[in-house]
Amino acid sequence: MSLAGYVAKRVAQAIPTLFGAMLVMFILVRILPGDPARLIAGPEALEQDVERIREQLGLNRPIYVQFVDYMSSILRGDFGTSIKYRTPVIQEIIARLPYTLLLAAAAEAIAVAIAIPLGILSALRPRSKVSYAVSIVSLIGASTPIFWIGLIFIYIFAVSLRILPSSGAESPKHLILPAVTLSLLLMGNLTRITRASVIEALGSNHVITAMSKGLVQRVILVRHVLRNAMIPIVTIMGIQIGALLGGAVITETVFAWPGIGSLLVDSLFYRDYPLAQGIILFIVMVFIAINILVDVIYAYIDPRVREILWRGGRS
Amino acid sequence: MEKILEISDLRIYYYLPQGIIKAVDGVSFDIYKGEIFGIAGESGSGKSTLALAISGLLRPPAKVVSGRILFMGRDLLSLDSEELRKIRGKEISMIFQDPSTYLNPVYTTGLQVAEVFEAHRGGSARKYLSMVVKLFRMVKIADPERRVNAYPHQMSGGMKQRVLISMAIAERPKLIVADEPTSALDVTIQAEIVELLNEIRRETGSSIIFITHDLALLLEIADRIMIMYAGKVAEIGRAEEIAKDPLHPYTKALLASLRYERKKRLQSIPGSIPSLISPPPGCRFHPRCQYAMDICSKRDPDSININGRIVSCFLYGDHHGGDFKR
Amino acid sequence: MERREILKKIFDARKKRREEMWEALKANRAAYVSLYIVGALVIMAIMGSLVTPYNPYDFDLSRARMPPSISHPFGTDELGRDILSRILAGARYTIGISVASVALGVLIGVILGLVSGYLGGLWDIIIQRIVDVMLAFPTILLAIALVASLGQGVASLIIAIAVSTFPVYARLVRGVVLQIVSEDYIAAAKLLGKSSTYIMIKHVLPNSVSAIIVQATYYMGLSILLASALGFLGLGVPPPTPEWGSMIGSGRTYLFSSPHIVVFPGLFIMISALSFNLLGDGLRDALDPRTRVLLRRG
Numbered sequence: 001m002s003l004a005g006y007v008a009k010r011v012a013q014a015i016p017t018l019f020g021a022m023l024v025m026f027i028l029v030r031i032l033p034g035d036p037a038r039l040i041a042g043p044e045a046l047e048q049d050v051e052r053i054r055e056q057l058g059l060n061r062p063i064y065v066q067f068v069d070y071m072s073s074i075l076r077g078d079f080g081t082s083i084k085y086r087t088p089v090i091q092e093i094i095a096r097l098p099y100t101l102l103l104a105a106a107a108e109a110i111a112v113a114i115a116i117p118l119g120i121l122s123a124l125r126p127r128s129k130v131s132y133a134v135s136i137v138s139l140i141g142a143s144t145p146i147f148w149i150g151l152i153f154i155y156i157f158a159v160s161l162r163i164l165p166s167s168g169a170e171s172p173k174h175l176i177l178p179a180v181t182l183s184l185l186l187m188g189n190l191t192r193i194t195r196a197s198v199i200e201a202l203g204s205n206h207v208i209t210a211m212s213k214g215l216v217q218r219v220i221l222v223r224h225v226l227r228n229a230m231i232p233i234v235t236i237m238g239i240q241i242g243a244l245l246g247g248a249v250i251t252e253t254v255f256a257w258p259g260i261g262s263l264l265v266d267s268l269f270y271r272d273y274p275l276a277q278g279i280i281l282f283i284v285m286v287f288i289a290i291n292i293l294v295d296v297i298y299a300y301i302d303p304r305v306r307e308i309l310w311r312g313g314r315s
Numbered sequence: 316m317e318k319i320l321e322i323s324d325l326r327i328y329y330y331l332p333q334g335i336i337k338a339v340d341g342v343s344f345d346i347y348k349g350e351i352f353g354i355a356g357e358s359g360s361g362k363s364t365l366a367l368a369i370s371g372l373l374r375p376p377a378k379v380v381s382g383r384i385l386f387m388g389r390d391l392l393s394l395d396s397e398e399l400r401k402i403r404g405k406e407i408s409m410i411f412q413d414p415s416t417y418l419n420p421v422y423t424t425g426l427q428v429a430e431v432f433e434a435h436r437g438g439s440a441r442k443y444l445s446m447v448v449k450l451f452r453m454v455k456i457a458d459p460e461r462r463v464n465a466y467p468h469q470m471s472g473g474m475k476q477r478v479l480i481s482m483a484i485a486e487r488p489k490l491i492v493a494d495e496p497t498s499a500l501d502v503t504i505q506a507e508i509v510e511l512l513n514e515i516r517r518e519t520g521s522s523i524i525f526i527t528h529d530l531a532l533l534l535e536i537a538d539r540i541m542i543m544y545a546g547k548v549a550e551i552g553r554a555e556e557i558a559k560d561p562l563h564p565y566t567k568a569l570l571a572s573l574r575y576e577r578k579k580r581l582q583s584i585p586g587s588i589p590s591l592i593s594p595p596p597g598c599r600f601h602p603r604c605q606y607a608m609d610i611c612s613k614r615d616p617d618s619i620n621i622n623g624r625i626v627s628c629f630l631y632g633d634h635h636g637g638d639f640k641r
Numbered sequence: 642m643e644r645r646e647i648l649k650k651i652f653d654a655r656k657k658r659r660e661e662m663w664e665a666l667k668a669n670r671a672a673y674v675s676l677y678i679v680g681a682l683v684i685m686a687i688m689g690s691l692v693t694p695y696n697p698y699d700f701d702l703s704r705a706r707m708p709p710s711i712s713h714p715f716g717t718d719e720l721g722r723d724i725l726s727r728i729l730a731g732a733r734y735t736i737g738i739s740v741a742s743v744a745l746g747v748l749i750g751v752i753l754g755l756v757s758g759y760l761g762g763l764w765d766i767i768i769q770r771i772v773d774v775m776l777a778f779p780t781i782l783l784a785i786a787l788v789a790s791l792g793q794g795v796a797s798l799i800i801a802i803a804v805s806t807f808p809v810y811a812r813l814v815r816g817v818v819l820q821i822v823s824e825d826y827i828a829a830a831k832l833l834g835k836s837s838t839y840i841m842i843k844h845v846l847p848n849s850v851s852a853i854i855v856q857a858t859y860y861m862g863l864s865i866l867l868a869s870a871l872g873f874l875g876l877g878v879p880p881p882t883p884e885w886g887s888m889i890g891s892g893r894t895y896l897f898s899s900p901h902i903v904v905f906p907g908l909f910i911m912i913s914a915l916s917f918n919l920l921g922d923g924l925r926d927a928l929d930p931r932t933r934v935l936l937r938r939g
Contacts, residue, residue, distance in 0.1 A: 020774030028790040139922075143914035145866050147873045148889060148907030155900050205416040209427075212370055212411075213482065214404030214434040224419055231421075246781030250870055254893075265874055268789055280778075280786050288777050303466045304420055 006299050006306050010292050021284045022074060026067055029277050079278035084270050089278035093260055099169055100259030103251065104244050106175055107182035108237075115187045116233065119194025120226070123202065134191055141188035146247055150181040150254035167256035178255040185247040186240050193236045194229070201229040231302050238294030245283055319490055319522050320346035320369070325382030327364050327373065334592035338364040338377070340546040343618065344625075346490065346522050351513070353537030353554070354526045355569070359588045361546040362526045366494040369524070370409050371399040387489065405435045408483040412495035414475030418467040424478045425451075425463030431485040450481040454511060473504035477511070484515055491515075492524045497532070509536050530569050534558050542566050545589055545599040548618060551625040562626040564604045598629070606630055662927045672923020675916035682913055685729060686736035693726035697883045706899040716901040718892055720881075724905055731883035731906070735872075736913065738795060738884075739864035742802035743857050749803060750810025751853070755845060757811065758818025765815075772808045780805045784867060788876045795878055798871060802864050809856055817849040851928040858921030862914040869910045885910050 054060060061069075073079070079089035115138075122131040157177060158166035165174050201207070202225055210224045249261035256262065260279050267275040299305045323343050329336040339361040346352050356362045367373050369384060371391060384391040386407065391399065408431075411417040419427060428447045429440035436443075444463055451459035454477040467475055476496065483491050493512065497505040513536060516523055525537055533540050534554055542549040542557075542565060550563040561567045586603035589595050595602055601611035608629060616627045690697070701721035709716045715724035757768040775783065783805040791797035821827060827844060835843075871877045872886025880887060885906040892902030 016770060017773045017777050020770060021777050024774060024778075025786070028786050031790045139918060140911075140915065143862055143866075143911055143918050145869055145873075145886070145889075145907060145910050145914070147870060147886075148903065148910065151889070151893060151896055151900075151903050152907070155896055155903075159897050159900075205411065205413065206419040208372060209409075209411060209417045209479070209482070210419070210430070211372055212403055212409040213431045214400050214402070215430060216400065216434070219434075223422075227421060228419065242779035243781075246779035249781060249785070250874070253874060264785070268785070269875065273789075276789065277786070280782055283782060284778050287779060291777075302421060304468045 003296070003300060003306065007292075007296050010295050014288050014292055018285065018288055019071075021288070022071055022281065023067070025277050025281045025284075026070055029273060030063075032273060074281065079282065080274035082267070082272055082275040082278075084267070084272040084275065089275050090282075092263065092275060093279060093282050096258055096260050096263050099257060100248055100252065100261055102175065103178055103182060103257055103259055104248055106179035107186065107248075107251075108244060110179055110183035111186035111190055112237075114183075115190035116194050119191045120198050120229075122191070123195045123198035126199065131195070134195070138188040138191040141184050144184065146181055146185050147250050147254050149184060150177070150251060153177050153181055154255070169258050174255075174257075178251050178257050181254070182244070182247050182251045185243055189236060189240065190233075194233055197229040197232040198225065200232075201225045204228065227301075231298070234294065234298055234301065238291065238298070241290050241294070242287060245287060316350075317348040318345050319348050319387065321383070321385040322369075323383045323385075325365070325368065325384065326380040327361070327368055327377055328380050329364075330376045330378060336591045337546050337594065338591060339368070342382075342543070342546075342548050344541050344548065344551055346524065348489070348522055349516060349520045350538040351516055351523045351525055351536055353533030353540040354524060354543060355528065355530045355533050355540060356543035357528055357588060359545070359591065360543040362543055363494055365543075366409065366492045366524070366526055369490075369492055370403055370407055372403075372409075401435070404431050404488070405486040406488050407490045407492065408486070408488040410476075410479050410483045410491060410493040410496045413499045414472060414479050415467070415499075417479060418475060420467055423464050423466055424470065424475070425465075428478060428482045428485060431482055435486055446485075447481070450485055451477075453484070454478075454481045455507075456481075472500055473507065476500060476504075476508055480508070480511065480515070484519065484521070487519055488521055490522050490524065492526070494526045495528070496525070498527065498529070505532070512536070531573050542569070545594060546591060547599055547615075548625065548627060549600070550627070552623070556624065562621070562624060562631060563600075563628050564606050564630070565600050568603075568605075598627075669923040669926055671919050672926070675919035675923070678912065678916040679920055682732060682736055682916065683740075685732040686740075687733065689729040689732040693723075693729045695723035695726040697722060697726040697730040698881055699723075700881075706895055706902065708899065709901055715905045716899070718888065718902045719895050719899070722883075724888075724902065727883035727888060728885065728906060728909055731885050731888065732909075734795070734878055734882060734884040735865060735869055735886065735910065738798050738802070738868045739861055741799045742806070742864050742868070743860050745799060745803035746807040746860065747810050747853060747857055750807035750812075751814050751846075751849075753807070754811040754814025754816075755818060758815035759822065759845070768811065772811055775805070775808050778805075780863075781867065781870060784871060785874070785876060788871060793876065793879045798868060798877055801871075802867055805867070806860055806864065809860070810853060813852055813856060814845065814849050817852070818845050821845065821848060855921055855925040855928060858917055858924055862917040862921065865910060865914045865917065 059066070077090055079093070081087065082089050082092055085092060118130075118134050122128075122134040125131055154166045154177065157164040164177050165171070166177075168174055204224075206228075207220060207224050210220045215223075248259065249264055251257065252259045252261035253265045260283070264276055264279045267273075267279065322345070325339055325342045326337070327339040329338055342361070342365065344352075354362045354365065364373070364377065367377075368379060369386075369391070371394075373379065379392055382392075386402070391402075394402075418424065425444050425447045426440050428450060429443040432443035432446060433440040448459045448463055451462055456462050456474055456477050462470070462474070467478075470478070476499075480496070483493075491512075496512070497508050500508065509532065512523055512525070515521065525533065527533060530540075530542075534557075537554045539552065540554050540557055541551040542563065544565050549565045550557065550561070552562075557566060558570070561570050589599055589602065595612070597610070597612040597614055598604070598607075598616055601607045604611065610629050614629075616629050618625050618627045619631055621631060699722060704717050704721040705719055706721075707713060707717045713723050713725065715728065718724055718727065753768050753772075757765045778786070784801045787801035787804060788797050791800060821844065830839075830844065868877065869884070869886030869889070872884040872888075873890040875887070875890055877887050878884050880891065888906040889903050892899070892906075896903055
C-alpha cells in the first residue's frame, strides 16, 4: 500500500475517535454541577434573565439535538464563549497557543538532543559507568514529580543563584527553566528506550549479514543498527507527546508560562467551564492529529507497517 | 588440486559466566577449489561456530584459543579487522539459515545486495542496481527488475534465500560458507536451492562449505563430508565412501537413522550431546557408542588417515595395539 | 505413578518456581530494598495518622513557616502546622488513592480485556473504540476533565485516575486472550463444556497475572505522580487535607522564603514513585523466565 493510501486510511480511522472524544467532553460537561445558564448570567441575575440565556444556549432542547449542535459548532471552529473573558474560546486559545507550542518544541528538542545520544552511547558500551549512570538518572527522572522539580529549579536558579527568571515569558531566558523541567519528563523513558532498542538492533541477524558483506563498521552502525533502532524510538516519541501536552499544563502553571495549559488551570479555578472544556477538546484534537502524523512517519520508516492497518494502536 | 582453506587444530571456546564452552575443540580439515564440502552434525556440534570463525565474524564471548585458518595461504587469524573486512563478501562470503531475520526489513532487497558491491568497489549502492538485476536472474528470481525494488516482507522464503545467495555470489568469492541454507525452507524449495548452489559451483568455480544437520542432503550434494560431534571431528571422507562404508560409530548411527524405511523402525541414537562445559573424559561420543571400549572413556582418540579418510576412533589405526579393524 | 505422587510433584514444582522468583527478586538489590520501602510506605499509609507528633490540622499562625528544627524536624507550613505530621497523615491519601485507583483500573481493564478478547465481535469493536477514545486524551487531561466534572474528593480522584489508566490492562489482557484462544487446551476445555467465564478465569487470568503485576507496579508510580499533580493543581482532595501534592500547591507561594514547605512532601512523593518503579523493574526481571534460568545456572 502506498504511503498516501495509508494516510487516508489512518485519517478515516481517526474520525470515530474524534467523535468519541467530543461525546466524552459533552457528557462530562453535562455532569458538571451547577447550571451553566446561571453561571453565565451571574449570581445576581433574575430568573427570567437566566431563562433567556438558557434559551439562547439551546439548553431547553433534547439532548441529542444539543450534541449535534455541539459537534457542528466545534467543527466550524466555535468552541464556545468564555465566561470570564466574554470572548470566543477559540480566540483565547489561539492567542496563547504559540507559547505552549514553543515550550513543547523546546522541551522535546532538549530531550531528544540529550536522551538519544546518551541512549546510543550507553547501548554501545553496555557495562560502562556511562551506561550505569544513565540508567540511574533516567529512573530517578521518571519518578520525580515535575511540579516539584520545577519549584526546586526555581529556588536554585531564580532565588539562590539569581541567574534565571522564575516566571513569565518576557525573554528567551524565561524559556530555559520551563523547557528543561518539561524535558525531564521525557528524558527518562526516552533514554531507556533508545538504549534498549539500539541493543536489540545490535543483536539482530541482519547486522551479521551486513558484516559478512564486508561493509565498514560505520556504515553498518548507521544503516543497519541505528536506522532500525529508530522505529521503536519514534514510536515512544509519539506516545510521549501525550505526556508532553499534559506535562505542559503543569509546567506552565508552575512557571506562570502564558500558554493554554496555565489558561486551562486558571479557567478551572474560575469555574469558566466553557473555556476549560474548549481547551481540553482542542488539545485532544491536536493530539489526535499528531498521532496520525506519528503513525505516518512510522509507516514511512518501517515498510512492513504499510501492509498492516491495526486497530487502535500498536502492541 | 588447489587448497583454498586449511584449518589446523582449531579451538574456539565461549567464555560464559557459567563456564567455558568448548564449542570447537581441535578441528582440522582442508577445502579444495571448486568442491562442495559438507559439514554435518547435530546442533551443538560446533558447526555454526566454525562457519562464523572462517568468515571472521566471531564475537565475544567466543574466542579462538588456538589453531590456524589458512585461506589462500594467509592466516586469517593474524589479519587485522580492515584486512578481514576486505576479504568478507569478496573472497569469502556467507549464506545464512533464516532469510527472514538475516535481511534488513527496512531496505529493498536490491539495495541490500548492491551493498556488497558498494563495500568493495566504493560509491553508492544505488548505482549497482543493474548488476543486481543480473544477479537475480542468475539465481532464478522471476521478474528481477521489479523484485529489485521489493522489500523482504514482500517475498517468499525461497525467494529471500535466493536473495541471500545472490549476495553471496556477487563478487565471485573463492569460498562460500552456507550455514543451514535450506533448513528454514520447504522440502521442494530446498531441492531447488540445492540445485542452484550446485550450478553456481559449476559456473563460478567457487568452493562451497555446506553446513547442515541433514546428512541425507549432504550425501546427495557434497563431494566430501565432515561429520562433527560435540566440537570434534568424527570423520572426513568422500560422500560416496561414507555412504557405503561409514567408519566412525557416530556416522554409522546417523546413517542408520536415515535408513529407517528399510528397517521399518526409526532408529534414533540414544542419549544426547554432552555438556560442552564439562565434557566426559575420553572420546566425546563414548557414552552413546555401542562399540565403546575401555580406553574410550579414558583418552581422546587422535585423527587417523586411512586411505584419504580421516577418522577419530579407537576402533581404527594402531592406538589399540596395531589392530586395523576393517 | 500414584495420583497423589503426581500432585505432590506438581505442587513441589510450583513451590520451587515461586522460590526461584523470590530469589531472582532478592538478587536485584535495588528492587529488594524498594520492597521494604514500599512496605514502610504502606504501613505509613495505614497507621500514619495515628503516630503524628502533632495534630496535622492544628494551625497556629504564630508558628507559621518555621524552618526544620528539633521540635519540628520538617518545619511548619504556611499555617503553622507541623509538616512531619502532615506528611505522616497524608501518606494515606497519596498512597491510598494510588493503590485504590490502580486496583480499580486493573479491575476495569481486566474485565474489559476479557470480554473484548474472548467474546470478540461487536463487544470487541465497541470496547476497542472506547479504549481508543480514552487514549486520545493525554492522561493528565482526562484525569483533570474527570475530576472537574465529578467534583473534588477522594472518590472522584480514584475514579478519574482509574478511568485514565485502565486501557493498558485492557489491551494486555485482550492480547493474552487472543494469544491463547487458539491453543488446544482452550478447545479442549470448550469441548468439555466449560463455560466461557470458567475458561476466562481459569486459563486467561493466570497467564496474564505476571504481566499485569509488572504493569500495575509501574502504574502505581505513575498514579502517585498523577494524584499528587492533581493535588498540586488544586483539583484533588480539598484543603485542609494533608495530601502531599496539595501541600506543595499551597506552600508554593512561600517558596522564596520557606522552601522546606515544598521540599519535604515532594521528596516523599519522589521516594514513593521511585520505590514502586524499582519494585516494578525487579518484579519484571524476576517474573521473566529467562532471568530465572540465568540465575539457576550459577
